[in-house]
Amino acid sequence: xxxxxxxxxxxxxxxxxxxxxxxxxxxxxxxxxxxxxxxxxxxxxxxxxxxxxxxxxxxxxxxxxxxxxxxxxxxxxxxxxxxxxxxxxxxxxxxxxxxxxxxxxxxxxxxxxxxxxxxxxxxxxxxxxxxxxxxxxxxxxxxxxxxxxxxxxxxxxxxxxxxxxxxxxxxxxxxxxxxxxxxxxxxxxxxxxxxxxxxxxxxxxxxxxxxxxxxxxxxxxxxxxxxxxxxxxxxxxxxxxxxxxxxxxxxxxxxxxxxxxxxxxxxxxxxxxxxxxxxxxxxxxxxxxxxxxxxxxxxxxxxxxxxxxxxxxxxxxxxxxxxxxxxxxxxxxxxxxxxxxxxxxxxxxxxxxxxxxxxxxxxxxxxxxxxxxxxxxxxxxxxxxxxxxxxxxxxxxxxxxxxxxxxxxxxxxxxxxxxxxxxxxxxxxxxxxx
Numbered sequence: 145x146x147x148x149x150x151x152x153x154x155x156x157x158x159x160x161x162x163x164x165x166x167x168x169x170x171x172x173x174x175x176x177x178x179x180x181x182x183x184x185x186x187x188x189x190x191x192x193x194x195x196x197x198x199x200x201x202x203x204x205x206x207x208x209x210x211x212x213x214x215x216x217x218x219x220x221x222x223x224x225x226x227x228x229x230x231x232x233x234x235x236x237x238x239x240x241x242x243x244x245x246x247x248x249x250x251x252x253x254x255x256x257x258x259x260x261x262x263x264x265x266x267x268x269x270x271x272x273x274x275x276x277x278x279x280x281x282x283x284x285x286x287x288x289x290x291x292x293x294x295x296x297x298x299x300x301x302x303x304x305x306x307x308x309x310x311x312x313x314x315x316x317x318x319x320x321x322x323x324x325x326x327x328x329x330x331x332x333x334x335x336x337x338x339x340x341x342x343x344x345x346x347x348x349x350x351x352x353x354x355x356x357x358x359x360x361x362x363x364x365x366x367x368x369x370x371x372x373x374x375x376x377x378x379x380x381x382x383x384x385x386x387x388x389x390x391x392x393x394x395x396x397x398x399x400x401x402x403x404x405x406x407x408x409x410x411x412x413x414x415x416x417x418x419x420x421x422x423x424x425x426x427x428x429x430x431x432x433x434x435x436x437x438x439x440x441x442x443x444x445x446x447x448x449x450x451x452x453x454x455x456x457x458x459x460x461x462x463x464x465x466x467x468x469x470x471x472x473x474x475x476x477x478x479x480x481x482x483x484x485x486x487x488x489x490x491x492x493x494x495x496x497x498x499x500x501x502x503x504x505x506x507x508x509x510x511x512x513x514x515x516x517x518x519x520x521x522x523x524x525x526x527x528x529x530x531x532x533x534x535x536x537x538x539x540x541x542x543x544x545x546x547x548x549x550x551x552x553x554x555x556x557x558x559x560x561x562x563x564x565x566x567x568x569x570x571x572x573x574x575x576x577x578x
Contacts, residue, residue, distance in 0.1 A: 182320040183361035184382055187368030189319060190221070190357060191380035193312070194334070197223055198376055200311065201336035207231045208309065209335040213317070218324045221317045224306040230256060231335035231343045232350065233302035238265070239282070242294045247286040251300055254279050262305075265290060266298035322363050328356040334372055342376040531576050538572060 153161075194210065201208040206226055213220035234256030242249055242265070249265065254277045263272040268290060275287045284300070319325065329346040334355055336342055344355045352374065359368035370380045539545050544565045547553035556562055 182322050183359060183364065183366055183368050186319040186323040186359050186361075187370065187380050187382055189316075190325075190359065190368075191370050191378060193221060193223070193317065194370065194372055194378050196312075197334075198336045198340050198342070198378070200225070200309065201338060202340045205229055205338040207304075207335055207337045209306065209333055211331075211333045212325060216318075219319050219321065220314075221325075223309045223312040223317065225309040226304045226306050228261060228302050228304045229258060229338035230302070231337045233304050235299060235301040238294060238296050238298045238300060241296050242290055244291060244293045245289045247289045249284040249286065249290075249300060251282055251284055254282055254284060257284060257302065262303040264299075264301050264303050266292070266294040268292045268294065269303055319359070322361060323368075324360050324362070326358040326360060328358075329353065336376065340376050342372055342374060344372070344374070528576070535572055535576050542568075 197208045197210050204225070207228055207230060208223065208225055209231065210221055210223050212218075213222045236251040236253055236257075238249060238251060240250045249263075257274060257277050259274050259276060261274045263269070263274060263284070263286075265272055270291065271288065272290065273287045274284055276285045277283075278285070329344065329351065331347050332355055333345045334342060335345070342355075344351050344353065354374060355372040357370040357372070359370070361367070367383045368380070369383055370378065372378050542565065544553070544561045548555065
């Protein structure tokens with residue numbers, strides 16, 4: 145009897161272990177990827193701060209401003225909220241004197257003022273809270289008497305108080321240590337008013353330039369760029385800068401070029417030293433042959449003449465279904481497909497005269513085979529008029545054609561004389577119009 149206990153793991157235990165490992169991997173993988181991309185994370189983080197600040201300003205109908213943290217301007221931001229709706233507090237002037245006990249301020253314009261705004265009238269800024277506004281009469285009514293007398297023309301402006309917005313946590317405002325913040329403006333301040341419209345200021349005050357935030361990574365050559373436009377639109381992107389192109393100076397370029405040229409010349413001369421004479425002689429022979437061919441008129445004439453038999457030796461194509469030929473003296477001959485064309489009993493091959501050799505000063509002339517009805521001693525006609533004379537002579541000498549003209553014989557398409565005549569006629573017409 146075997147009393148040994150089983151050792152190892154069961155299949156169920158292995159499956160459970162694999163399932164636990166898979167769950168932990170699914171949880172930890174995004175965290176690892178997040179930690180390995182500090183620049184991309186910082187870009188999304190900063191863009192999210194700007195977007196959330198704009199949404200916060202619209203939701204609370206109060207202005208929100210964002211700027212670098214003075215204690216750590218390269219890695220951290222701060223977000224502050226105001227009790228006013230405008231980023232730039234409105235300012236107006238009194239149009240009439242106000243006594244100490246008065247609580248109504250007649251001003252130039254009430255635009256931009258609202259109930260709840262705290263005012264500074266002249267040099268008095270103690271508990272001057274707007275109760276109501278009347279745009280028709282341009283009167284601002286305070287919740288209590290002014291307490292001091294102010295003359296006409298004194299400034300009336302909104303007092304803005306900026307406090308840290310508690311909805312943003314400090315750890316959310318801090319970027320990774322390997323990423324630094326840079327900008328196109330010095331000491332920039334981004335403010336969103338109660339309508340979400342952005343305004344940007346720097347050392348010189350309110351500016352019309354868009355705010356460009358550049359996030360620089362110490363671990364890679366990439367950069368994150370965030371642009372906040374004046375209207376409030378926010379755009380963010382991660383940029384891979386182009387590699388720098390090193391341009392050599394003119395002196396270095398000239399030196400390297402001369403070195404390459406000298407080395408190339410040496411290699412060419414060494415590699416072609418043995419065969420330079422033969423190559424030169426071959427080129428001289430080729431150029432001499434070209435000169436002889438171009439300057440010798442007889443050679444060019446014979447070359448053109450030798451190409452003529454190619455046209456005259458063209459075989460007649462298939463006859464159309466019905467073709468009528470009108471011969472002299474009003475005789476009309478009709479040809480159709482039922483009359484095949486017999487082959488030429490003695491075809492003469494096309495003569496091709498080779499090009500004259502360059503060393504032959506006078507190339508031999510090429511004889512052109514004349515038609516069957518001409519003697520070998522006669523030269524072949526070249527013009528249409530000369531060919532027409534030969535064609536008419538052939539008709540006059542053809543017995544079958546003369547019998548048709550004289551009426552002593554009728555046209556019989558099945559007869560051998562008719563077929564032979566049609567075959568010769570087609571050959572003559574082809575030669576005549578070639």
